[in-house]
Amino acid sequence: MQELDECRSMYEEKFGYIFVTCATGRISEDILDELKMRHRNTHVVELDIASKEEIKYIELHITELLSKKSVQTIDKGDVSAEYSGKIANDTLDEAETDSEDNLDDISFGGIDISRQFELNKAAEEENETLYAQ
Structure with a gap:
């Protein structure tokens, strides 16, 4: 474990940011x-x-979050409870959430969000600086 800490420090000193990897499993x-x-x-x-590893990490946690979609059971006859905006216990690790929240509204909707933005773009002058290092 000490060797890992030493190597992390050397990495951070060389590159200027912490070592990023998707360590799950x-x-x-x-x-x-x-x-x-x-x-x-x-x-x-x-x-x-490092940017690709960060994307893996983000995608993993978004997938985990969306797989824990809330299943709220509200008596269909009780309209006031449905629209009251009261805090209700949720199935997401017993977290309190607004009862009007609906994770379906923020789900992927069939779109691969990881491909919507070019996260690796850099201005040409930044690329020249990076290549010179």
Whole structure:
């Protein structure tokens, strides 16, 4: 574990940001091996890899959130309860949420949101700076 911490510090010193990887389901030895391998990358290559790892992490957590869609049961005859805006217990880890919230309204709607934006775009002068490092 100490070696992992030392390598993380060296990585952060070299690249200027923390080591980013999607660690779900991985053991520390695998992460250490990846860290050592990626430390040899240039700034441009590493920025590309780190941004892709960040996207994996974000997509994983969005998927988990949407898979926990709230199932609220309201008596169909009680219209006042449905529109009252009172705080109601939800199935999302017993969190309190506004009863008017509807996760269906914010779901993907069949659109792959990870492909809607080009997150790796950089101005040409920024690319020149990165390649020079």
